Amino acid sequence: MKVLITDPISDEGIKILKAEPGVQVDVETKLTKEQLIEKIKDYDALIIRSETQVTKEVIDAAQHLKIIGRAGVGIDNVDVPAATEKGIIVANAPEGNTIAACEHTLAMMFAMSRNIPQANASLKGGKWERSKFMGVEVMGKTLGVIGLGRIGGEVTKRARCMGMEVLAYDPFTTPERAKDLGARLTTLDEIYEKADYITVHTPLIPSTRHMISTPQFEKMKKGVRIINCARGGIIDEAALLEALKSGKVAGAALDVFEKEPPVGSPLLELPNVIVTPHLGASTKEAQISVATIIAEQVINAFKGLPVTTALNIPVMKPEAMEKIKPYLPLAESLGKFAAQVVDGRIKEIDVTYSGEITQKDVSLVTIAVVKGMLDVKKGELVNYVNAKAVAKEYGINIVESKSGEVGDYTNLITVTVKTDSMQRRVQGTIFGNKDARIVGIDGYRIEAIPAGYMIVTMHKDRPGVIGNVGTVLGKNDINIAGMTVGREAVRGEAIMILNVDDAVPQPVLKEMIEKAGLYDAYYVKL
Numbered sequence: 001m002k003v004l005i006t007d008p009i010s011d012e013g014i015k016i017l018k019a020e021p022g023v024q025v026d027v028e029t030k031l032t033k034e035q036l037i038e039k040i041k042d043y044d045a046l047i048i049r050s051e052t053q054v055t056k057e058v059i060d061a062a063q064h065l066k067i068i069g070r071a072g073v074g075i076d077n078v079d080v081p082a083a084t085e086k087g088i089i090v091a092n093a094p095e096g097n098t099i100a101a102c103e104h105t106l107a108m109m110f111a112m113s114r115n116i117p118q119a120n121a122s123l124k125g126g127k128w129e130r131s132k133f134m135g136v137e138v139m140g141k142t143l144g145v146i147g148l149g150r151i152g153g154e155v156t157k158r159a160r161c162m163g164m165e166v167l168a169y170d171p172f173t174t175p176e177r178a179k180d181l182g183a184r185l186t187t188l189d190e191i192y193e194k195a196d197y198i199t200v201h202t203p204l205i206p207s208t209r210h211m212i213s214t215p216q217f218e219k220m221k222k223g224v225r226i227i228n229c230a231r232g233g234i235i236d237e238a239a240l241l242e243a244l245k246s247g248k249v250a251g252a253a254l255d256v257f258e259k260e261p262p263v264g265s266p267l268l269e270l271p272n273v274i275v276t277p278h279l280g281a282s283t284k285e286a287q288i289s290v291a292t293i294i295a296e297q298v299i300n301a302f303k304g305l306p307v308t309t310a311l312n313i314p315v316m317k318p319e320a321m322e323k324i325k326p327y328l329p330l331a332e333s334l335g336k337f338a339a340q341v342v343d344g345r346i347k348e349i350d351v352t353y354s355g356e357i358t359q360k361d362v363s364l365v366t367i368a369v370v371k372g373m374l375d376v377k378k379g380e381l382v383n384y385v386n387a388k389a390v391a392k393e394y395g396i397n398i399v400e401s402k403s404g405e406v407g408d409y410t411n412l413i414t415v416t417v418k419t420d421s422m423q424r425r426v427q428g429t430i431f432g433n434k435d436a437r438i439v440g441i442d443g444y445r446i447e448a449i450p451a452g453y454m455i456v457t458m459h460k461d462r463p464g465v466i467g468n469v470g471t472v473l474g475k476n477d478i479n480i481a482g483m484t485v486g487r488e489a490v491r492g493e494a495i496m497i498l499n500v501d502d503a504v505p506q507p508v509l510k511e512m513i514e515k516a517g518l519y520d521a522y523y524v525k526l
């Protein structure tokens with residue numbers, strides 16, 4: 001495995017990677033876009049921080065890339081949909097730098113309140129200006145926290161200890177969580193109306209880009225102070241500049257910028273703006289933590305172990321993963337099997353779970369069904385990362401449901417495939433936590449091992465059919481390893497599955513249909 005690291009990460013992470021047998025690690029920082037496009041071709045993994053721009057062009061140029069590891073949180077510099085489409089895992093290190101970013105936010109709040117950067121520069125410049133740098137206290141003030149996630153939550157807890165009242169806005173959190181942290185969840189408008197300090201802690205995504213702009217500054221209290229240690233672009237810098245110039249905003253503390261470095265930004269000229277060069281995550285502790293986490297995730301990806309911080313595949317805890325693991329090969333086999341016993345273009349895949357499995361997180365099991373089906377239909381690289389995206393691209397609707405009905409099986413996975421011309425239902429179960437079986441087709445009870453070469457026949461139950469099928473196979477030197485028949489009634493409609501030891505050419509299948517008088521027969525290869 002070849003790992004390319006293009007932004008500086010802690011040696012601790014590099015050591016972990018190098019200790020892994022068969023891993024080659026190359027650190028190449030400050031690559032130009034063109035150099036990265038050229039380099040990436042040879043690598044299996046890419047590790048980055050916020051500086052490397054992993055664009056679609058870069059992803060398209062990659063030939064072996066399996067994982068992009070972000071040694072940090074924000075992934076706004078990665079084209080995640082492009083990676084997903086190509087089956088590349090994107091993983092980050094979400095908890096590694098929470099405290100670093102939180103403490104930096106508080107450091108910036110204090111530095112701004114007490115004019116520390118300005119006073120430091122003045123004194124070092126030979127001046128002694130005590131009255132010029134009169135500050136304000138944070139105690140008793142209202143802090144507005146926009147984005148009450150990991151960092152926003154830690155900032156809230158500490159702000160409360162400093163005697164601040166905290167109002168928070170986050171559309172994806174609960175009033176209970178906010179209360180536990182010491183904040184009151186409210187609207188953005190109330191924050192704008194009441195806050196003395198506003199700090200943003202959301203990701204940079206389309207819905208947060210320029211979420212604070214001129215109309216929002218207009219609603220704010222005069223003299224408000226703004227902190228941005230999240231991402232440049234959440235706050236509209238041009239609008240902030242105007243709000244600072246007009247006196248609406250008394251000060252701004254910025255760690256991040258719309259363009260980094262912010263060369264020539266007029267914000268840098270203002271005395272009431274203090275800045276740091278994207279240092280939020282730059283503590284020894286955070287860097288060791290994120291580098292270690294991401295190195296482990298990259299290794300896991302190569303060992304086929306769960307990548308627990310992956311952002312584009314369902315992530316589950318190792319214990320949960322352990323519980324559904326036996327179902328993944330069965331699900332993939334059911335998908336592959338079902339794809340080979342239908343005609344026409346697949347329009348919908350419906351996966352229904354019943355029995356004990358309904359207590360588990362089955363999202364990955366559904367993906368395994370889809371992956372199996374697309375492996376057959378598309379014959380191209382489909383994996384757990386891109387299976388759903390590929391299905392969507394081909395206009396295949398995926399439906400997942402859990403049924404309360406407990407039939408004869410402890411666990412049952414029912415896969416219904418709808419094509420433009422027909423519908424087929426295939427059911428499977430696991431016996432004793434390890435033995436996968438196909439136990440039903442279109443309501444007929446059967447019991448077949450989903451493996452190797454198989455033949456599925458649809459016929460009328462009458463003497464001679466099975467004998468004739470055996471004769472045709474024998475004549476063509478195809479050995480039968482197992483057989484199961486399901487029928488609706490004696491001499492009624494029937495389905496048979498044969499496990500055979502050899503591949504079955506189409507002409508043999510045709511001969512079988514004719515000689516044995518079958519309605520239809522399908523050859524399945526798992």
Ligand SMILES: NC(=O)C1=CN([C@@H]2O[C@H](COP(=O)(O)OP(=O)(O)OC[C@H]3O[C@@H](n4cnc5c(N)ncnc54)[C@H](O)[C@@H]3O)[C@@H](O)[C@H]2O)C=CC1
Nearest residue numbers: 073074101147148149150151170172202203229230280281
């Ligand atoms: N300056 C620096 O060096 C660092 C910056 N960051 C930035 O901080 C951001 C937050 O990091 P974490 O707290 O770890 O992430 P998180 O995912 O724990 O928290 C983000 C929160 O924002 C909320 N959110 C999403 N859309 C929102 C909206 N429209 N309005 C209000 N809230 C919204 C989410 O519900 C979530 O609770 C990262 O995405 C990253 O961009 C993170 C680490 C270091």
Ligand SMILES: O=C(O)C(=O)COP(=O)(O)O
Nearest residue numbers: 049050051072073074281
């Ligand atoms: O983790 C994040 O989102 C950060 O912004 C930290 O960025 P960095 O790794 O220091 O370039």
